[in-house]
Amino acid sequence: MKALMSLGALVGVLGLLLLGGMIFDVVPSNTVRLIEGYMPMQMLFEVGCYVLGFAGLSYMLNAMGMALPRFWQGIGFWVFLMMYLKFRVYPPIPFSVRAMYGTVGLVTVFMWVSANEEDWKKFKQPILNVLDAQTGMNRLLRYMYLVLLPILIGGFSFNAMMPKSEEPIELRTVHPAPPASTKVHGKTYTLQTSQSPYRVNPEGKYDQEYSNANIVEQGMGRLMKPNANPWDEKNQGYLKYVREGGEIFFQNCHFCHGDNLNGRGLHAFAFNPIPANFTDPGTIAQLQETFIFWRVAKGGIGLPNEGFPWASVMPPWEQHLTVDEIWKVILFEYWHTGYYPRTWD
């Protein structure tokens, strides 16, 4: 047990040193990289390791008779969490989310330090000591708080009320609900039941299982099967349509959506917000193929009321592409990202 706790303590110290180094730029921030595709779990895993490390550190300090007071343990852990979120995770997390996590952190730290009477007493003791002000130091601290706290609260209030010159926050609905049907080139498509005419098996019948089977998963990325190369001139059917869709994509779409379909095309950063990132699991992977068909055909100006503030400059592609071309380009987008269109069966 002691060996295990010593190991934990070592992990805790190393972790803290690493984080401190990253914060003060002593250690390059990419020393321990967040690995593409594994980042969400990596983050939780890292925080878990820190928790075990701190438990070990606490145990060791206790054994050495240098126990850290529960009050500082609680405060310290919360500060660590905020530092981790601010300096470890890249790209930077928006303040609103850090505030949410910070509040959850604060609540859970409170739950931890007050889970039983003994711990709660230990936690409260330094606060009560300052309030009682029995020693000179505590008296000084009490006066300091008396002066500093109103200044701090006043400062926050002033900052919150002060008019800002930056653009206001907008709650944007990225995926507004689609209409029941849409009319493109004179034909009405019911979004819940329409199907891509090009997602077909060798017999020419609509078959999503067939198209899904052409994709091999590796990590969180997707690769095509060796015999499923759409750029092979000999391929017919589904893979041929994927190739044709790819040609249309690179002629029309990649300027904004990027050649990796990640929303970072040549012109992407001229727009605010930047174009949709199809490789994100929250975009086309969450939507029916017909939803994409509607969005591509109608573009930004075709967004419904719910799509306020209509922050999209995508042209209505029905004015430039045929219906077949739209279906094919969508086929390519799904093939390239390795995602499957959403179905409801």
Place this chain on the structure above:
Amino acid sequence: MGRVIGKRLFSIMALCAMVGLLLLPIVVAMPSLAIGEEATADGAKKEGDKVEKGRDVYYKTEGVVVGAPAPKTTDGPKDYPRYNFESRVLLWFANQQHLYYGSFVLAVPIFCMIIEFMGVVTKDKALAKRYDQLAYDFIKISLTAYSLTAVLGGILIFTFLTLYPAFFSYLSSVFRPVMHIYALMFVAESGTLYIYYYGWDKMKEGFLKWIHLSMSVILNIIGTLLMFLANSWIGFMMSPAGVDEQGRYLGNIWHVIHTALWNPLNLHRILGNMAFGGGVVAAYAAYKFLAAKTDEDRAHYDWMGYIAMALGVAFLIPLPFAGYWLMREVYAYRQQMGITLMGGLLAWLFIIQATMIGILFLSTNYYLWQAMGRMRGAEKYQRYIKYLVFLLACGYMVFITPHTMVMTPAELKAMGGQQHPVLGNYGVMSAKNGGINVIITTTVLSFVWYMRGNKVSTVSWAKFGNIFMGVFFACAYINIIGLAIYGYYIPANVRVGLSVPQVTTTLSCLFFMFALNSMMMKGAKQMGPIEWGKISARSQYALIMLATAFTWMMGLMGYIRSSVRLFWHVNEIMRDNSPWAYTHTVGFAANMISANVLFFWISILFVFWLGSLTAKKAPVEAKVAVPGSVPQPAGSH
């Protein structure tokens, strides 16, 4: 002897009267339905070929048109008479208050039934008396609330009639027989409740007690049916059926009731009501505990709070899964509706909802950890609580992470896109299912620790049992998290199905581990009794927090469910042409929900106060019977 027989006879007659009341609405309604059908058939014969047929918008069956089309309303005093105020807000208020009280008075009798049953089957006579008194206390609270529910129901109907006459006229024309049955069921509910309440003392022992218990079953059947009927109206407004595309009734009342969302709504509301009722009673007990002046009172209200919390949480645990089923049915019914709810206009409200659900589970866990403080022997678990806190925090953070984050344009540029590459992954369903299941499984673990807190197992296989339990929980966490990760690799329709093994894992922990724990703790060595009343004040605030979060979340979910119709009174059938056919801002809705919650809590405090007045007038004999005067042994959990 003769008196006993007379009492028995009276009890059986009372029970028969209740059954009669239950069947009365059906009997009364049947001829009217038959007459309606005959009339239609006669009409059809007379009109010959002129009979107009319509196609059911949902069932796609053909039927004879027997109703008028849904009115095409216009903004004006005829269809939308108004005060110099937003009519929708008035209706919202009336509706929400009626729902709060309705939920409470439907839930509490179910509690009474369970607790009374526990009292009847418990062999320990002192404990049986305590259960009986607790059930009586519950029903007493609900009696005053019942009158208020009826008053609020009246206010609601008058609000509809005076502010939305065209809409209400249409709804009542479609639901004509259902509304009559509803009214009669209400009469039956009232009659049954009063017989049940006032017959309590006269039927407190032996065979008569069983009769009394049977009455509570009938009372609850009537109450549940009442709720199902009311649910059919909102189900119809969201996912109409039994009418053609003009909204004309096609003569099949079952189609109108049994809409696409009726069953999921029924289940969700039953569980929600129970969890809410438990929360309110627990808050009542917490309030009384904090105000108590004697150890006896503190012991009694501590116990009452625990029982109410345990019952409420028992129904809270399956609630997210029922909600998941409801959402699944919403998506199956109309994709647009599902996207508006979960990914579109109302998605932010779901983040708030996730926050509230998290608060509920966190409060529950916190209460249980505090409750372990009143048992000797539970200290051995205290040092592990920090790991439970960590699991809860991780699950909670994942659960509340929004997919589309609120950010300034500068932050958006720094992030390089709408979705964060790390946290964006927490914003989709796969991660959220994992998050909530981790939270629920951890809550189950806290319950298991609580239940064995002051006991040491004496069975020969105790060591093996403990190892098995530890491995079971570890595997459950691995399975839940593993499936959440796997969800990113598979098509969406398969991913939706992954929730089933996740839920099964969580429920397996609940049932198997509770069962195993009970077996292990049979004849266990007691480290000391549960010292009822010796719990921290913080725990009672956790109960109040639990109840407030329930109330707030109910208000929020009601608002979401109603708003998803957007500008329709009846989805795709009857358009809302009032000036208020827009969706409120998140801030306005939150303020409105908070105002409703505040009003409900102030008014229920009044109800509690009225209840305390009757308690003060209770006869001496009844006072003596009030249990909880002595700290009770651990057998009660």
